[in-house]
Amino acid sequence: MTDRAVAAAKLDQLMARGRDFLGCRYALLGGAMSWVSERNLVAALSNAGAFGVIACGAMDPQRLAAEIAGTQALTTKPFGVNLITMHPQLLELVQVCLEAKVTHIVFAGGIPPGPAIKAAKEGGARVICFTPALSLGKKLVRSGADALVIEGSEAGGHIGPVSLNVLAQEILPHLRDVPIFVAGGIGRGEAILAYLEMGAAGAQLGTRFVTATECIAHARFKQAFIRGNARDAVPTMQIDERFPVIPVRALVNEGTKRFMAHQAAVLQKFQSGELSREAAQLDIEHFWAGALRRAVIDGDVDGGSVMAGQSVGMVTREAPAAEIVAELIDQAVAALMSRDA
Numbered sequence: 001m002t003d004r005a006v007a008a009a010k011l012d013q014l015m016a017r018g019r020d021f022l023g024c025r026y027a028l029l030g031g032a033m034s035w036v037s038e039r040n041l042v043a044a045l046s047n048a049g050a051f052g053v054i055a056c057g058a059m060d061p062q063r064l065a066a067e068i069a070g071t072q073a074l075t076t077k078p079f080g081v082n083l084i085t086m087h088p089q090l091l092e093l094v095q096v097c098l099e100a101k102v103t104h105i106v107f108a109g110g111i112p113p114g115p116a117i118k119a120a121k122e123g124g125a126r127v128i129c130f131t132p133a134l135s136l137g138k139k140l141v142r143s144g145a146d147a148l149v150i151e152g153s154e155a156g157g158h159i160g161p162v163s164l165n166v167l168a169q170e171i172l173p174h175l176r177d178v179p180i181f182v183a184g185g186i187g188r189g190e191a192i193l194a195y196l197e198m199g200a201a202g203a204q205l206g207t208r209f210v211t212a213t214e215c216i217a218h219a220r221f222k223q224a225f226i227r228g229n230a231r232d233a234v235p236t237m238q239i240d241e242r243f244p245v246i247p248v249r250a251l252v253n254e255g256t257k258r259f260m261a262h263q264a265a266v267l268q269k270f271q272s273g274e275l276s277r278e279a280a281q282l283d284i285e286h287f288w289a290g291a292l293r294r295a296v297i298d299g300d301v302d303g304g305s306v307m308a309g310q311s312v313g314m315v316t317r318e319a320p321a322a323e324i325v326a327e328l329i330d331q332a333v334a335a336l337m338s339r340d341a
């Protein structure tokens with residue numbers, strides 16, 4: 001049995017690269033979640049020693065500036081901002097982050113344009129990008145990414161096709177130039193420890209932080225997470241290959257059922273000539289517009305989009321962010337302690 005202090009020091013050492021990169025106590029990123037990751041949750045995570053990240057989503061520059069200022073009023077610790085690359089005002093949003101002295105910018109939702117990476121770095125921020133594959137990861141590093149996130153299909157929200165288990169094996173042994181954070185389906189400290197030992201610099205969790213006391217999500221949204229099991233968190237399904245649907249992992253509800261019926265109805269209209277292919281595709285894409293907000297803010301967990309990772313089964317209660325972070329760290333330390341010295 002390893003001594004607790006020895007185990008804690010070992011975990012600290014495994015987290016050193018990620019922690020130094022982020023400038024916080026634990027190499028744990030609070031994955032940005034649209035509508036959920038606003039000032040309260042972000043500041044609570046950073047105050048707890050993790051690294052909170054604001055989800056900019058569709059916010060305009062003014063709104064983002066206010067959110068950053070609001071977060072800075074609640075914490076003196078570093079935090080990041082997650083920007084969606086297809087936002088039409090991406091460069092202005094980068095500027096807002098730089099003016100507010102945000103230390104880390106996370107580019108999500110696609111390959112970030114070169115000028116955005118350049119502007120962020122020249123302005124003194126560190127750039128974090130997502131990579132779905134080793135080759136693209138290497139390219140992003142050459143383009144200036146200071147760190148990468150590999151997010152497996154177990155994650156909540158928009159997902160790629162490959163699990164974290166496989167991505168970690170494909171990428172971690174081969175890309176050592178920058179810190180790599182793992183995400184998707186992580187709910188316990190033992191898993192964080194395992195990925196650190198495989199070479200990850202740290203982990204990014206979303207779902208586990210939704211039920212933080214400080215999180216402003218509607219009580220019904222949090223309840224859905226507490227009740228949900230891994231098998232309830234499934235990707236949106238596409239019924240016809242001509243009309244692609246971007247997979248989003250969310251809890252099954254009336255909305256997901258209606259989406260299937262909606263696709264079938266649109267398909268029929270397309271086949272009868274009532275809708276053009278473009279109009280049909282747009283119709284399908286628009287189905288979920290505003291659905292995450294309805295679930296998170298209004299508490300419409302039946303019709304809205306209750307985006308959640310497979311880790312949802314490990315969400316059992318509402319608790320302060322600091323308690324959730326401490327629990328994850330304790331689990332990793334306990335796993336190290338249970339080994340022979």
Ligand SMILES: Cc1cc2nc3c(=O)[nH]c(=O)nc-3n(C[C@H](O)[C@H](O)[C@H](O)COP(=O)(O)O)c2cc1C
Nearest residue numbers: 031032033034108155156157184185206207307309
């Ligand atoms: C409700 C919800 C909203 C999300 N919104 C975003 C987002 O706006 N931008 C982003 O990069 N990732 C988003 N994600 C993904 C998280 O940042 C994170 O990578 C993911 O939750 C990790 O998997 P886990 O949920 O199993 O921990 C979202 C996830 C959830 C559950």
